[in-house]
Amino acid sequence: MIIRSVPVLVFIALVSLIVAGPHDIRDLAASHQQLPRIAPAPDFMLTSQDGAQVTLTDFRGKVVAVTFIYTSCTSTCPVLTPMMSFVQDQLGRDFGRKITFVSITVDPERDSPQVLKEYATSFGANLSGWSFLTGSPAAIRDVTRRYGAVASKNVNGDVDHTFLTSIVDQRGVLRVQYAGVRFDPGEFKRDLVSLLRER
Amino acid sequence: MPFVQTRRRLLTDLAFIGAAGLGGVGLTGLSYSGQSRASERPPEITTIRLAKSPIACLAPQYVAAELLRIEGFTDVQYVGLEGDIGKRGIPEMIGRDHIDFSMTFAAPMLIPMDAGEPITALAGVHVGCFEVFGHEDIRSIADLKGRSVGIPYSSSSPHTFLTIMTSYIGLDPTKDINWVITSPVQPKQLFIERKIDAILCFPPETQELRARKIGSVIANSAQDRPWSNYFCCMLVGNSEFVRKYPAATKRVLRAILKATDLCVSEPKRVAQLMVDQGYAAHSDYVVQMLSELPYAVWRDYDPEDTIRFYGLRMHELGMIKSPPQKLIAEHTDWRFLNELKRELKM
Numbered sequence: 001m002i003i004r005s006v007p008v009l010v011f012i013a014l015v016s017l018i019v020a021g022p023h024d025i026r027d028l029a030a031s032h033q034q035l036p037r038i039a040p041a042p043d044f045m046l047t048s049q050d051g052a053q054v055t056l057t058d059f060r061g062k063v064v065a066v067t068f069i070y071t072s073c074t075s076t077c078p079v080l081t082p083m084m085s086f087v088q089d090q091l092g093r094d095f096g097r098k099i100t101f102v103s104i105t106v107d108p109e110r111d112s113p114q115v116l117k118e119y120a121t122s123f124g125a126n127l128s129g130w131s132f133l134t135g136s137p138a139a140i141r142d143v144t145r146r147y148g149a150v151a152s153k154n155v156n157g158d159v160d161h162t163f164l165t166s167i168v169d170q171r172g173v174l175r176v177q178y179a180g181v182r183f184d185p186g187e188f189k190r191d192l193v194s195l196l197r198e199r
Numbered sequence: 200m201p202f203v204q205t206r207r208r209l210l211t212d213l214a215f216i217g218a219a220g221l222g223g224v225g226l227t228g229l230s231y232s233g234q235s236r237a238s239e240r241p242p243e244i245t246t247i248r249l250a251k252s253p254i255a256c257l258a259p260q261y262v263a264a265e266l267l268r269i270e271g272f273t274d275v276q277y278v279g280l281e282g283d284i285g286k287r288g289i290p291e292m293i294g295r296d297h298i299d300f301s302m303t304f305a306a307p308m309l310i311p312m313d314a315g316e317p318i319t320a321l322a323g324v325h326v327g328c329f330e331v332f333g334h335e336d337i338r339s340i341a342d343l344k345g346r347s348v349g350i351p352y353s354s355s356s357p358h359t360f361l362t363i364m365t366s367y368i369g370l371d372p373t374k375d376i377n378w379v380i381t382s383p384v385q386p387k388q389l390f391i392e393r394k395i396d397a398i399l400c401f402p403p404e405t406q407e408l409r410a411r412k413i414g415s416v417i418a419n420s421a422q423d424r425p426w427s428n429y430f431c432c433m434l435v436g437n438s439e440f441v442r443k444y445p446a447a448t449k450r451v452l453r454a455i456l457k458a459t460d461l462c463v464s465e466p467k468r469v470a471q472l473m474v475d476q477g478y479a480a481h482s483d484y485v486v487q488m489l490s491e492l493p494y495a496v497w498r499d500y501d502p503e504d505t506i507r508f509y510g511l512r513m514h515e516l517g518m519i520k521s522p523p524q525k526l527i528a529e530h531t532d533w534r535f536l537n538e539l540k541r542e543l544k545m
Contacts, residue, residue: 036538036541039239148457162266163464176542177543179457179461180460180463182464183544187544
């Protein structure tokens with residue numbers, strides 16, 4: 001009986017895949033494909049928009065998206081933060097409870113906690129689940145480099161920096177990085193949520 | 200080709216479904232405890248040597264300098280193509296241990312691979328950097344029959360690509376083309392002076408000729424099939440380095456692929472950096488190049504297809520003795536690329 005049912009199940013599975021179409025198959029595949037475990041995520045101790053000391057370890061048990069911005073950026077930061085705000089809204093009740101965002105400034109000389117708070121508010125960030133962090137220039141430089149991003153001040157006083165958004169799982173392991181600011185928010189959300197399903 | 204890529208990705212995804220169904224947790228666990236985690240060790244060596252060439256489409260490896268330092272390389276060197284070994288080309292410089300890694304042209308690199316140089320292809324980086332220019336009455340590759348075509352020297356990269364392109368449409372490159380070896384003068388100069396009928400060139404010469412309205416483009420490898428279906432530049436490393444230093448190799452690859460993404464997302468910044476550091480003279484040409492060349496395809500195109508495609512053509516033409524499958528078996532290593540495709544998204 002079992003022997004007979006195996007080919008039938010395989011057939012049904014193949015027919016289902018054909019009927020589902022490539023897009024659905026891709027989603028199905030993605031949902032079964034765990035994100036790689038790259039390495040322990042670099043820890044940090046920085047200051048939040050409320051003046052509190054924050055470490056990555058504080059978020060243990062939650063999925064964390066770590067990114068780098070600066071508030072006076074007029075080119076590409078205004079693309080990234082609204083996109084993350086959009087994903088924040090898409091995450092519903094999971095945002096804050098199970099998934100958090102951390103935006104670290106790469107311009108600590110100008111981005112005080114108060115400046116970061118105003119920036120966060122202007123983009124509709126829900127601060128119960130989204131921390132905007134600053135720190136000493138040395139601490140910022142260190143965390144930026146350890147996540148694999150580059151930031152340096154140019155002659156105009158603006159910051160040239162690479163955009164790199166990292167997803168860290170509940171155990172503090174770096175799982176995937178997104179380069180640039182125009183990545184697919186749907187894929188980003190799926191990756192965040194996929195980690196909630198892992199045991 | 201886009202369909203082929205989609206189908207390939209689909210098959211990869213299906214493979215993962217199979218893996219998940221047949222013990223996906225175990226597979227992932229193995230990945231973490233095995234190669235992946237090992238690759239995240241600090242680099243086994245902190246000096247890295249890359250090629251410095253006037254070809255602007257190698258932008259990612261110049262932009263990667265700071266990213267390489269972040270990856271733990273304290274001494275990042277760019278070595279010019281000078282002396283006898285420099286004239287032999289980037290793959291030979293890698294094989295003879297003058298440099299460790301570089302982007303290089305896909306088809307020409309198969310010749311030193313075939314000759315046994317210890318070089319290993321690690322990834323495709325981008326498509327489409329070469330263009331063929333002809334004067335007014337030349338409108339297609341077929342029109343090159345009986346015409347003078349400038350090349351810097353025999354078996355140079357332009358010679359290799361043009362031999363493949365002309366034979367692809369049925370010409371006999373040894374009889375139908377009047378090859379003009381221009382060295383020490385650049386073919387571009389003789390083309391501008393109308394002393395030759397056609398040339399194949401790379402950025403920034405392609406942008407310059409178009410800007411100056413000299414000749415017209417008769418083949419553009421970023422747009423014209425089949426050339427646009429395959430990588431023109433791939434990342435290659437010294438085989439011994441790759442074998443001895445896997446952590447360093449993965450870190451080099453990550454830095455250069457991140458820099459490749461920067462070429463897509465930050466073309467103006469990349470162009471300015473190229474000019475500031477002396478790798479390019481005109482920012483405008485670099486911006487134009489970065490907007491024209493598909494730098495985003497390194498995740499999607501299969502680099503093995505490129506080696507198979509050019510390898511088959513070159514094997515048929517007697518340019519190499521080894522069949523492509525032998526070159527793929529002995530001179531490629533996609534492990535690091537496959538890991539990074541999953542770790543670094545865009």
